Amino acid sequence: MSGKGAPTLTIDGSGLRVAVVAASWHTTVMDGLLAGSRRALSAAGVTDVREVRVPGTFELPVAAGRLARSGEYDAVVALGVVIRGGTPHFDYVCQAATLGLTDVAVQTGVPVGFGVLTCDDEAQALDRAGLEGSHEDKGAEAAEAAVATVVALRDL
Template sequence: MSGHGAPTLTVDGRGLRVVVVAASWHTQVMDGLLDGTRRALADAGVTDVTEVRVPGSFELPVAAARAAGGGADAVVALGVVIRGGTPHFDYVCQAATMGLTDVSVRTGVPVGFGVLTCDDDAQALDRAGLAGSHEDKGYEAAQAAVATVVALRALA
């Protein structure tokens, strides 16, 4: 499992403003990712949460950039891209990854990366935080974003 060795994070996100940008493809997987994100933010005490839906994972960076520029303390980006028979998978995964990385580095606003890049539906379902899933990547992405805000504040 890719989650092997993951840290146990306990973070206090009270007073933070977090924007969740989520793709619309693969409803069942996205519902699981969103539920995990909501649980993680609630566990961290974050109450100022805005959720924005975009068509797909390719559109996540532009929404994340707007959120980061609009005063969000952190952004959580959620999406899922499942490999098909064409190079489209590679282009979308690369664009989402590079775009979200650019937003975070350029703005200084942490972006939790909750974009699943899977070979098939079964892998996506196994990471979506649903009943029977082995991992909860929505929870992890939100927790990482909040923990990074806290870490960065220690550097200020």
């Protein structure tokens, strides 16, 4: 089970502006991821949050890039889910999203919380979506990581 060894982050994100960009596929999973990111941002004191929905996980990098380059946000949280099917499509979408979001963060200097689930089946996605009965809350973890990175970068 992933999640073992995860740090407990206590961060003060007061005054930060955060954009959350979320895919639309797999509604139940995405609703859980979004709810988790909202909870984590609220717990960190972040009140200025913009949510943007895109069709799918493949579209996350272009939206995250636009938000990061706008100069309006201290961090971006990217949420999506890709579930393996019977074709290589899974591999292409996962790689494109991962490399694209990494490129956004590196090129803009704006932290991007990576909340993209890459799962073999729907049960794995549901178990990571932060829903009642889930073992993990990847939406919350992505939001916490983005805010914690903003705070860490301030000290550099």
